[in-house]
Amino acid sequence: MGRRNKAYVKDLHQQAYDRLTGMQAFGQSKTEAMANGTEKDKIFSFNTYQAYWKHTKYFIKYIKEQHPECTTLKSARKYVNEWLQARTDQDLSAWTVQLEAKAMGKLYGIEPDDDNYFHPPRRNREDIKRSRGDRVRDKHFSKTNNDELIKFCKGTGLRRGELGELRGKDLVSREQIEAEIAQLESRTPAELTPADTKRLSMLRDTWLFREEYFAHVRRGKGGRERLSPIIGPNAEQIIRRFQETPAEEKVWQHIHQSADIHSYRAEYATAIYKAYARPLEEIPYDGVNQGTGRNYQSAVYTCRKDEAGRKLDKAAMLVCSKALGHNRISVVADNYLRGL
Known part of the structure; x- marks a missing residue:
């Protein structure tokens, strides 16, 4: 059978x-x-x-x-x-x-x-329950005991999984970045492997930022590698945390499960946007609408849905997007920027 x-x-x-x-x-x-x-x-x-x-x-x-x-x-x-x-x-x-x-x-x-x-x-944005106001889980999370973690998150904008994989060796200075860029650019295009070309592009992304130190995310969402600028009033404390961690050891051995990582990431994104955004009235009207013949600002992003009509600086949104590890500036507008 x-x-x-x-x-x-x-x-x-x-x-x-x-x-x-x-x-x-x-x-x-x-x-x-x-x-x-x-x-x-x-x-x-x-x-x-x-x-x-x-x-x-x-x-x-x-x-x-x-x-x-x-x-x-x-x-x-x-x-x-x-x-x-x-x-x-x-x-x-x-x-x-x-x-x-x-x-x-x-x-x-x-x-x-x-x-x-x-x-x-x-x-709709107003329906978001995550990271808005006090939640039940907040009762089990001490902001005092986790003060350094909160400051670290607000200054680096990393996701929970990225924080968990961060090592002492993942602090990178602009001097190191520029040295590696120069080394890669000294080669001919034929000598660069696809991996070299991809890394060079990532390194050049740091030219968008003014900061001197970066957190190296080796494998972020979608497997993407990036360098996120370390920002804010607690930057020195964050850098010191890296420097005091042995190269191969994790910067954070434990990340409290009730830490509202997305909320800290949103604060990071908003801070970066505010730091790089130009006054909208200073952005030139450099485009012409083919239908109406009117001039418009091609570098200004107009929000949709529940945020319809709000306008943002596309250049600052791009800076923010690169820091967060996203490819689309619309994600920044829809999920991160708050209180503008």
């Missing part, structure tokens, strides 16, 4: 796991995949994979509880929108439901322009 096909004995959990792990394309070029049309079946970031897998498991749990007759991913697909609506009805944030819709889209190959794609509630 032949063996049964193993595909039919895998439970939903294993089927979903196999599906998502089969999409892993960490380190591969998303740009190339988009060019050849294969990006729909790939997940390029480990953090994205973790997020999708986490919320897919919530979906699998729902199916097992509400529709136990479904034993395959194919049969469960028709309940995707039912589950997403149930999640919306639970008063989850629009951000969470949006993420879950994307996770289901990836799992089942449902595109945002498909008729069956679930459209979650609009995401």
Whole structure:
């Protein structure tokens, strides 16, 4: 008697796991995949994979509880929108439901322009619950006992994972940066490897900043490397923390789980923007609208959605974006700048 096909004995959990792990394309070029049309079946970031897998498991749990007759991913697909609506009805944030819709889209190959794609509630700034006001977790976090950590975060703008990987050797001075730039620029283009060219670009990004010391993030979001300027009134204390940490040891052995890292990162971003932003009235009207014939400021960013009409200096936003490790200035406007 032949063996049964193993595909039919895998439970939903294993089927979903196999599906998502089969999409892993960490380190591969998303740009190339988009060019050849294969990006729909790939997940390029480990953090994205973790997020999708986490919320897919919530979906699998729902199916097992509400529709136990479904034993395959194919049969469960028709309940995707039912589950997403149930999640919306639970008063989850629009951000969470949006993420879950994307996770289901990836799992089942449902595109945002498909008729069956679930459209979650609009995401508005005033609805953000994270890092706004006092939270329950704040009761378990002493700002006094964690004063140095808070100052460090506000002066470097690093993510939680980046803080955890930071070593004593990751303090870099502008003098070191300029020396390495000169060394790389002394070579001919043919002598530079792709890795050399990429590193040279990262080093040159520091020309955007006025600061003298930087925190070297070796692997940030999406695997990107960057140098984040150390800013603010506590810069000397932060630099000293680096210098007093042995080269291969972690700068922070423990990061309190209730530390509001995103809030500190937002303060860092806002401080950088304020330091580099030009008065809007001083930015020239250097563009001409083809439709109306009116002049406009091409270097001014106009916010949308709930911040519609607010204007920002694109040059300062770029500086801020590079410091945070993002590629799009719109992310800075939508998620970090506060109180301007």
